[in-house]
Amino acid sequence: MSDIVLLRPWWLVILPLLAVVALWRWRKGAVSGGWQQVMPPAMFAAMRVLGHLHDIAGRQKFAALATAALISLGLCGPAVPRPDAPLLAGSGAILIAIDMSPSVAESAALADAQAAAAGILAAANGRPVGLLLYSGEAYDVAAPTADPATLESQIAVLKPGTMPGAGSRPAAALALARQMLSGTRDGDLVLVSDGGGIDDATQAEAERLTAEGVRLSILTLAPAAGGTTDSAALEALGSASASARSPEPVLRRLSRGGALNPDPAVAALQFRDLGPFIAALAALPLLSLFRRRT
Template structure:
């Protein structure tokens, strides 16, 4: 089924107003332009019979209201996606921060982290993507680049011996991400983690990151080798835009690729959708043409 969107939905507010106006008009009797107030009823009918006076009809009022309703629907901008829409490169940058603590690196969860990171690369839509790995410290493995193939290799070779340190400090990853995204007008951090090390320092650094204008998206790992973490551990982080399991990352991927992420989505909507509004507005001429019908 073809998806239909409204580019200017505010114009639909006119429809209920037109319905109320139609009901009010229907309850009124046809008028004669004010002559009914100064002429006796007999004289008014005689003038109408002789053709010297024309009385308005409900049909003419209904035609005008129907035309106005069609115009309001057309102005609302019903549109369908264009098959020939150009593929535009996104703006800003995406950083992928992968938890490489021993609890993740020595467990099957590492494969989930690698697979979800690869899916983030595919959903970047031409935006620059960088890579951060962290355990007890955070390292900027790759600065944001528009060539994701360089990151695919680095993500594919991750293993238990990749990181030298111990522990897990998401706070260090948040701080490093804020520094790396400071030169971009907008940016996203996709954190892939099992929730280990989410302490007060992590909450504070996450708040600094989101306050700087960056978005925080989370992909959670399960089945790690470390101790169990509280199920609400990620709820402590402020300003999270989306959260999903690494094995089902669609909500996060949708946030990365959807048009609402564009700062000027209205400007590019004509490129992405075929506006049917002008074609629907032309149909308003059909009820209006009945007003020009000649009577004999």
């Protein structure tokens, strides 16, 4: 039962209203079609003795409410995951930006960065993936490609000295990523860094990325021995962050790869909607209203 989800939960607001109406009708007591309110008591009692008026049975009195309750339960869309649901690939590109400054390239953090990048390739689920490297400057290594396996060798050969120059300017990497993802719908940028070089320019570039609809995720690397970095400032750049050694939260986000506004058609493919079956049960109390009296 824990796997049941509601596809249209807003229909549940009808149930409290129906409960109030049911309570009101129960406290009102037995009724005879409203005739007791317009007929004198003596005439009303005589008509009942003659058999011309009957109290509405409890099951009939609440049949309409039960029908409405079952329909609203069906409309809220209780559903269970489909075991045969197709695996859908996202439409937006993923761009990996790896910090190759000396503090990363000349330490054990480089291996963590390579492993994290390989995990991103595996989590892409068919989405195009691109790669850029940065230190003092940023360089595009590969534009987003529908065959991320081609990036595996480029990631595997990263080593000290791969990048010219020194320093660490993540702002340059974010600016280049914004150019590479320009016009891309539903894009993701994953920044793999130890947090070196975070400044106001980096924050400004991160805000520009977000304004253009690119989701920024952060995978943090452990700083080199004796090194100090502002990991809090690094994590604050993105809307999701995790350690490069435990990147599962970011990888799950990338593997979903859906648009910001879920498509109802996609939900229909991923879940089996039980709502029509529950709504069909409303016919049972509804039929009791058509029962012929003898």
